[in-house]
Amino acid sequence: MAAAGRKGETWTPPPPGRHVYDYPRPAVTVDCVVLGLDADDLKVLLIQRGLEPYQHTWALPGGFVLPDEDLDTAARRELREETNIEDVYLEQLYTFGAPRRDPRGRVITVAYYALAKLSDYRVTAATDAESVGWYPLDKLPALAFDHADIILRAVERLRGKVRYVPIGFELLPPRFSLTQLQRLYEIVLERQLDKRNFRKKILSLGLVVETEELEQGVRHRAARLFRFDKKKYERLLKQGFEFAI
Amino acid sequence: MAAAGRKGETWTPPPPGRHVYDYPRPAVTVDCVVLGLDADDLKVLLIQRGLEPYQHTWALPGGFVLPDEDLDTAARRELREETNIEDVYLEQLYTFGAPRRDPRGRVITVAYYALAKLSDYRVTAATDAESVGWYPLDKLPALAFDHADIILRAVERLRGKVRYVPIGFELLPPRFSLTQLQRLYEIVLERQLDKRNFRKKILSLGLVVETEELEQGVRHRAARLFRFDKKKYERLLKQGFEFAI
DNA sequence: CCAAAAGTGTTCGCGGTACACCCATGC
DNA sequence: GCATGGGTGTACCGCGAACACTTTTGG
Numbered sequence: 092m093a094a095a096g097r098k099g100e101t102w103t104p105p106p107p108g109r110h111v112y113d114y115p116r117p118a119v120t121v122d123c124v125v126l127g128l129d130a131d132d133l134k135v136l137l138i139q140r141g142l143e144p145y146q147h148t149w150a151l152p153g154g155f156v157l158p159d160e161d162l163d164t165a166a167r168r169e170l171r172e173e174t175n176i177e178d179v180y181l182e183q184l185y186t187f188g189a190p191r192r193d194p195r196g197r198v199i200t201v202a203y204y205a206l207a208k209l210s211d212y213r214v215t216a217a218t219d220a221e222s223v224g225w226y227p228l229d230k231l232p233a234l235a236f237d238h239a240d241i242i243l244r245a246v247e248r249l250r251g252k253v254r255y256v257p258i259g260f261e262l263l264p265p266r267f268s269l270t271q272l273q274r275l276y277e278i279v280l281e282r283q284l285d286k287r288n289f290r291k292k293i294l295s296l297g298l299v300v301e302t303e304e305l306e307q308g309v310r311h312r313a314a315r316l317f318r319f320d321k322k323k324y325e326r327l328l329k330q331g332f333e334f335a336i
Numbered sequence: 337m338a339a340a341g342r343k344g345e346t347w348t349p350p351p352p353g354r355h356v357y358d359y360p361r362p363a364v365t366v367d368c369v370v371l372g373l374d375a376d377d378l379k380v381l382l383i384q385r386g387l388e389p390y391q392h393t394w395a396l397p398g399g400f401v402l403p404d405e406d407l408d409t410a411a412r413r414e415l416r417e418e419t420n421i422e423d424v425y426l427e428q429l430y431t432f433g434a435p436r437r438d439p440r441g442r443v444i445t446v447a448y449y450a451l452a453k454l455s456d457y458r459v460t461a462a463t464d465a466e467s468v469g470w471y472p473l474d475k476l477p478a479l480a481f482d483h484a485d486i487i488l489r490a491v492e493r494l495r496g497k498v499r500y501v502p503i504g505f506e507l508l509p510p511r512f513s514l515t516q517l518q519r520l521y522e523i524v525l526e527r528q529l530d531k532r533n534f535r536k537k538i539l540s541l542g543l544v545v546e547t548e549e550l551e552q553g554v555r556h557r558a559a560r561l562f563r564f565d566k567k568k569y570e571r572l573l574k575q576g577f578e579f580a581i
Numbered sequence: 582c583c584a585a586a587a588g589t590g591t592t593c594g595c596g597g598t599a600c601a602c603c604c605a606t607g608c
Numbered sequence: 609g610c611a612t613g614g615g616t617g618t619a620c621c622g623c624g625a626a627c628a629c630t631t632t633t634g635g
Binding site: 119155183201 | 354355356357358359360361362363364400401403404405406407428430431433434435442444446
């Protein structure tokens with residue numbers, strides 16, 4: 092996103108020297124679509140802009156790429172500065188550069204998407220609820236710039252990828268029930284799955300393994316918790332194994 | 337890539353006005369990985385740089401994004417200006433922005449990849465063979481900047497996509513034999529396919545249809561030529577159909 | 582007539598899909 | 609004891625994989 096001086100951003104006073112070029116140059120920013128899974132929704136993390144343009148409008152977290160900073164690094168830094176989120180799965184999504192996407196002038200945005208274990212970040216949203224918030228994808232508020240397009244593309248990417256790469260686990264806590272996992276796929280893929288077939292399939296891959304733990308605090312039979320065996324997955328990957336749900 | 341004044345580029349004298357910004361801005365370029373299919377190879381189109389840095393070194397066609405130009409438009413324009421290629425399948429690939437990828441300073445490149453019917457462009461390469469050329473992927477010359485990485489990523493993208501989206505046809509002439517089509521998949525996927533199973537599968541989709549034409553100028557039995565029925569594909573797409581080889 | 586590639590069917594096994602009931606637990 | 613979700617097995621069918629010979633054509 093193209094917001095210098097946005098709320099929560101580290102403020103550096105304008106530098107003494109000016110920056111002069113022979114040809115016009117666009118500003119380059121990174122924006123992050125952080126997706127999280129709620130009880131029955133995919134949600135996206137938005138922040139409310141403190142400055143014009145689009146003051147008070149919801150937007151994706153993001154900001155300028157620093158002069159000596161890698162693009163991935165910039166995305167992680169903005170995420171940390173604006174939303175306190177760290178250590179999430181992060182992947183470059185697409186670069187948006189339509190000439191008039193920002194009213195202030197030419198801004199090219201390298202968009203990223205991140206997958207967060209939403210439960211880890213409930214507090215942040217709650218303590219500063221006016222300026223950071225999780226929104227379900229089907230009830231997005233009006234969004235600044237072309238951020239609605241960016242979110243749409245992130246969801247499409249997730250949907251296309253979740254069946255062939257085990258990234259869904261990034262949306263769940265380390266220990267999860269098979270029902271949780273199934274619901275994840277149902278929400279992302281937007282279709283119902285058969286419980287028995289889903290369990291058979293997922294367990295046959297041998298990458299989701301039983302733990303000794305049980306679900307806590309439910310008022311019905313507690314589900315067994317499982318974990319994703321990442322090390323095993325990486326070993327199999329090298330042998331040409333292909334994950335698929 | 338980031339070469340002002342590269343051979344073949346339209347030259348505009350430096351503008352009278354200077355461009356001044358409060359913060360440093362990276363230069364933004366587009367680079368294109370044009371892939372073409374030869375008798376038994378995937379090839380990539382390279383140009384030889386006329387200026388420093390990397391003078392005389394082979395590099396991807398590309399150049400600066402103009403102030404009021406969309407990224408896709410910039411990629412197509414550079415392709416036209418530097419290689420005479422038009423009307424190809426073109427898709428954004430990835431954005432490369434490591435701080436020191438260009439020795440002249442910060443340059444962020446939005447990379448694209450294109451699929452060309454190589455036969456259409458033999459002439460161009462031939463008439464100016466010193467500065468434009470098709471190189472097989474396994475015999476690339478030394479390349480400027482991080483262009484080898486960019487090419488690698490383009491090939492990975494093609495490999496991942498060709499089985500689920502009918503983009504392979506972009507590499508073939510409008511009329512092709514099933515053997516040609518099979519060879520395409522074998523080259524891209526880097527594995528052998530069974531002739532009977534391949535034909536059964538591809539014809540069962542109903543998107544590759546027989547024409548009246550036969551292969552010409554071969555000294556054995558002439559193969560029947562087929563074409564890809566794009567309109568039918570687009571109709572089926574809307575009904576949730578999924579292409580897969 | 583020979584070389585080269587085109588073209589063509591069947592069998593088998595695995596994996597995806599459809600489908601319904603009993604069990605454990607908390608209140 | 610009842611409501612709530614947890615957990616389990618089988619039968620069928622379609623699709624992918626393996627596999628070899630005959631036909632056509634030009635030289």
